[in-house]
Amino acid sequence: MKELLNIDEIFMKEALREARRARDLGEVPVGAVVVMNGQVVVRGCNSMLTSRDPSAHAEMVVIRKTALLTGNYRLNGATLYITLEPCLMCSGAIVLSRVDRVVYGAREPKTGAHESAFQVLSNHRNNHMPDVTGGILAEECAAILSDFFRKRRAEKKARKRAEREAAADPAIPDS
Numbered sequence: 001m002k003e004l005l006n007i008d009e010i011f012m013k014e015a016l017r018e019a020r021r022a023r024d025l026g027e028v029p030v031g032a033v034v035v036m037n038g039q040v041v042v043r044g045c046n047s048m049l050t051s052r053d054p055s056a057h058a059e060m061v062v063i064r065k066t067a068l069l070t071g072n073y074r075l076n077g078a079t080l081y082i083t084l085e086p087c088l089m090c091s092g093a094i095v096l097s098r099v100d101r102v103v104y105g106a107r108e109p110k111t112g113a114h115e116s117a118f119q120v121l122s123n124h125r126n127n128h129m130p131d132v133t134g135g136i137l138a139e140e141c142a143a144i145l146s147d148f149f150r151k152r153r154a155e156k157k158a159r160k161r162a163e164r165e166a167a168a169d170p171a172i173p174d175s
């Protein structure tokens with residue numbers, strides 16, 4: 001029998017859909033959605049390459065869109081679903097925008113700013129502390145990232161091999 005998904009898993013599936021969209025655009029596959037009053041109001045994914053913007057992490061994209069949509073730079077009443085533990089920048093934006101609740105999927109051991117590299121979201125010095133739940137559909141959220149990086153490494157290797165072969169076997173010049 002198929003296990004029923006709880007509400008956080010249902011919305012994380014929506015964020016995962018965005019992560020797959022990022023992957024199809026050639027971006028690192030991280031996706032996010034914002035839920036207000038029990039509904040997805042905004043969707044977004046990593047778009048640093050496509051928008052040539054180093055700050056265009058999925059969380060920043062959806063926080064900006066939600067503020068525009070609601071006409072309010074404060075996101076009270078919003079729950080942010082992200083497939084990956086937020087970084088320092090995004091955690092800062094989450095605190096500043098007063099998102100009520102943050103739900104993420106996989107841990108980010110190198111740069112995560114909740115339970116991994118830094119503890120920003122739970123820092124008592126902040127004037128706002130969101131509720132945070134991590135580990136929702138974590139395996140699925142991590143798998144899309146590891147698949148992406150595995151493929152990228154394989155492509156890089158193949159490219160290098162082709163370059164080496166081309167250098168070792170130069171085309172015969174026209175006489």
Ligand SMILES: [Zn+2]
Binds near residue numbers: 057088
């Ligand atoms: Zn970030």
